[in-house]
Amino acid sequence: MTTLDGFVHGPRVAYFSMEIALRSDIPTYSGGLGVLAGDTMRSAADLDLPLVGVTLASRAGYFRQRIVDGRQVEEPAWWQPEQWARRLAAKVALDIDGRPVWIGAWLYTVTGHRGGAVPVILLDADLPENEGGDRELTHYLYGGDEAYRFKQEMVLGIGGVRMLGALGFEVRKYHLNEGHAAFLTLELLRRLAHTPQEARTPRLHYDTPAVRQRCVFTTHTPVEAGHDQFSWELAARLLGDLVDVNALRALAGEDRLNMTRLALNLSEHVNGVALRHAEVSRRIFPGYEVSAITNGVHPWTWTCDSVRALYDAHLPRWCHEPELLVRADRIPDEALWRAHAAAKEALLGHIRNAGGAALDATLPVLGFARRMTAYKRADLLFSDLGRLKAIARGQPFQIVLAGKAHPRDGGGKDLIERLHGWAVELRGAIPVVFIPDYTMDVARLLVAGADVWLNTPQRPLEASGTSGMKAALNGVPNLSVPDGWWAEGLIEGVSGWAVGGEADADNARDAASLYDKLERAVLPLYHGDRRGWCAVMKGAITRNASYFNSHRMMRRYAVEAYLR
Secondary structure (H helix, E strand, O other), X not given: OEOOOOOOOOEEEEEEOOOOOOEOOEOOOOOHHHHHHHHHHHHHHHHOOOEEEEEEOOOOOOOEEEXXXXXXXXXXXXXXXXXXXXXXXXXXXEEEOOEEEEEEEEEEXXXXXOOOEXXXXXXXXXXXXXXXXXXXXXXXXXXXXXXXXXXXXXXXXHHHHHHHHHHOOEEEEEEEEOHHHOOHHHHHHHHOEOOOOOOOOHHHOEOHHHHXXXXXXXXXXXXXXXXXXXXXXXXXXXXXXXXXXXXXXXXXXXOOEEHHHHHHHOOOEEEEOOHHHHHHHHHHOOOOOOEEOOOOEOHHHHOOXXXXXXXXXXXXXXXXXXXXXXXXXXXXXXXXXXXXXXXXXXXXXXXXXXXXXOOOOOOOEEEEEXXXXXXXOOOHHHOOHHHHHHHHXXXXXXXXXXXXXXXXXXXXXXXXXXXXXXXXXXXXXXXXXXXXXXXXXXXXXXXXXXXXXEEOOXXXXXXXXXXXXXXXXXXXXXXXXXXXXXXXXXXXXXXXXXXXXXXXXXXXXXXXXXXXHHHHXXXXXXXXXXXXXXXXXXXXXXXXXXXXXXXXXXXXXXHHHHOO
């Protein structure tokens, strides 16, 4: 058992997220959403911002990926909370489907470079007080059927608010990281309900303005179908008497309970995660004010050892004031090249040690690592294998890939299998390596060790795309579709290169653009002009890394959302 002495004095912002990437060997994350949440905690600790994170323990993780004959196989990624976190004495209960479900908690502390610390509360239903099925509610991240997901989101939102109260936290604001956390507003509605005498009508007995004043909502999904929705029949059964479900329809949608609409209607500040994403969100949900706070990545976490040492030598205090990276053009070319060569050797060594191909350190590596699903278009690079081989004959290069498909995404799994098939077809012409089980540790190696970072989503479906920001921190330029953050970060030929134009995606046109850029701009510069290549590496650092970091992001949240 442990106490929370030092954390419960003074008001905090409670940051709720279904997933938070705390470290690579705590698999409580699936991808970009969780890594962003982890970077939020890390920057809050560095900047000594009063946050508290709330998430699920996810004892079985997302999943561990194995590749068998080119096909993804999923295995549970079990971890033991007691190895990394401390059990808290508090327990809270909430009624789910007419019976009490007890929730316990673990404390993980994120520490910063300057002595700051942020507590993260991991909610855990695996308690002896619960029935067998209920004990598994916090096991599988994004697992189970619709009812399982609904119950998980009840645990996160309602159970999380109650747990913070039981632990003695004074909450200034509630920050909902995506709609999964929207049920926390139901607990606030319940607590702030008008008495019958105060209510003007039965449908207005909840004090919605008071709830709105306390909530901040960040939406990440630029596709309406990607927002969690549930049937009202399921909601009525599982929520029971917690709230008036009929009154809730006015806030969450008449046809289905839409978690994003619930969050939109009950949050004072709403933002997208890039300028373009905010524009898309306003089109999907007309009538709502959606501002933009473009995502960022944690400077220290995502900069490799050799580049950290380089920045320490030439740009002291960079990890606390990453805006100082705008001065990276003063770093000598050879020093930057040596630092990158060390990062590249670490990546190639990992591939060799894992039994993969022995790649050539003198040849450029194109890196691509994303969630494997159709709109990310990992297959765009392989649209024309003949053209790809022709380019490589005169200007050789190598390709390194990684990424997981959701267990229920059959198209994503098929894509992984096709990628492995293309790797076989290209053997002898272009080395292609797929690194299985994409984790934070694998990502660190890839974003620093690649020479070019490739991202080819279908416009306008990329919300932000933070992997390219991580690459830029390491001086790795992007070759990417101008969507998400790259629409803001791109300076053609200076910080990287664009794939396609501003129009919505066209696979044939975008593939032709990608091949043209590789053949005429990227590869000739790499092979023939070391000084010019180093200039683009420095452009990635000075123009992109100095701005697209989570310290800048958190300072904006503090001023524009938390302190309003």
